[in-house]
Amino acid sequence: MNWLRRLIPSIGTFKSKSKVPDGLWVSCKKCESVLYVPELEKSLYVCPKCGYHMRIGARKRLDIFLDNSSYEEIAPNLTTKDPLRFKDSKYYTSRVKEAVAATGEKEALIVVKGMLKGVSIVVAAFEFRFLGGSMGSVVGEKFVQGINTAIKEKVPFICFATSGGARMQESMISLMQMAKTSAAIQKLKKEKLPYISVLIDPIYGGVSASIAMLGDINIAEPNALSGFTGRRVIEQTVRIELPDNFQKSEYLLSNGAIDMIIHRKNLRSKISSILNKIYKS
DSSP states (O other), X not given: OHHXXXXXXXXXXXXXXXXXXXXXXXXXXXXXXXXXXXXXXXXXXXXXXXXXXXXXXXXXXXXXXXXXXXXXXXXXXXXXXXXXXXXXXXXXXHHHHHHHHHHSOSSSEEEEEEEETTEEEEXXXXXXXXXXXXXXXXXXXXXXXXXXXHHHHTOOEEEEEEEOOBOGGGXXXXXXXXXXXXXXXXXXXXXXXXXXXXXXXXXXXXXXTTGGGOOSEEEEOTTOBEESSOHHHHHHHHOOOOOXXXXXXXXXXXXXXXXXXXXXXXXXXXXXXXXXXXXXX
């Protein structure tokens, strides 16, 4: 058997080397097509086979939306506190540290000043990977500071909202942000400055009941799920069978809850066109 061992390497030492770099291909969650990442980036992370809008991070969304992918961040150094010293299966502070490490962000909301086709705007974008984009005290404060900046500079405010809702680890402090942010939006409207809300899959709870649905114009991406409570909870509580497209943006549009559905590739041009009609710099 010595001649066989010389010809065939030991299974324990044999290594197969792939010539395909990691992360070069991804699978669409809807149609399961295998997609080439460089081509997917060109399509703004929308599946070219079925049109499924994949989830993207807040920074990527800002890069796609704003002129030259450039902006100035507002209140970048606000960090989360733990006044209640909350603990479930983990300490709240531990969950926050894990979210910071996973996303590279300090909180679940990024607010910036930038340009959209030459028009100055303030934009807020939720990062869903940071504790489900949940709204705590820092998210509320950053949103309000963004609104105040828009009022000071007399420019429109645009929000891309994707969230699981209020952050339970902050209890009533989190719920208070619904009133705080809603009051700030009213201040913006009194100054006759536009507030455009863009609903991104998924958007639920306290954020859907405040920030997301208070726009002068409410837009959604195709098939974005939006509601206050999840479908299963509603069905179990009310004991009825809901439509297949319940809480999807198409259902919301047909029932008058939102104003329009816009494909991701058209968001820049459509929002720019809206601002040209309702806002004068």
